[in-house]
Amino acid sequence: MSSRKAPYKLLSLGYLIPSWGLLFWLNFSTEPSLFGHFIAIPSLFMMTGYCAYLIARKGE
Numbered sequence: 001m002s003s004r005k006a007p008y009k010l011l012s013l014g015y016l017i018p019s020w021g022l023l024f025w026l027n028f029s030t031e032p033s034l035f036g037h038f039i040a041i042p043s044l045f046m047m048t049g050y051c052a053y054l055i056a057r058k059g060e
Helices: 006-029 034-058
Strands: none
Touching (some): 006 034
16 A cells, blocks of 8 residues: 555545444434434445545545
8 A cells, every 4th residue: 555545545444434333323322213224324324435435546
């Protein structure tokens, strides 16, 4: 990993880990609802993962 790519990968992980941690916490702290647990939260997981991928890819 070159020194130019490293800051983007660290930024990507720095964004992804807290985001997914908070979403994981939200999943178990809210009362059960079909929309929240099967549509909204999984969609947010995918969107934050894709954003982290784009941040990491920007360094290439």
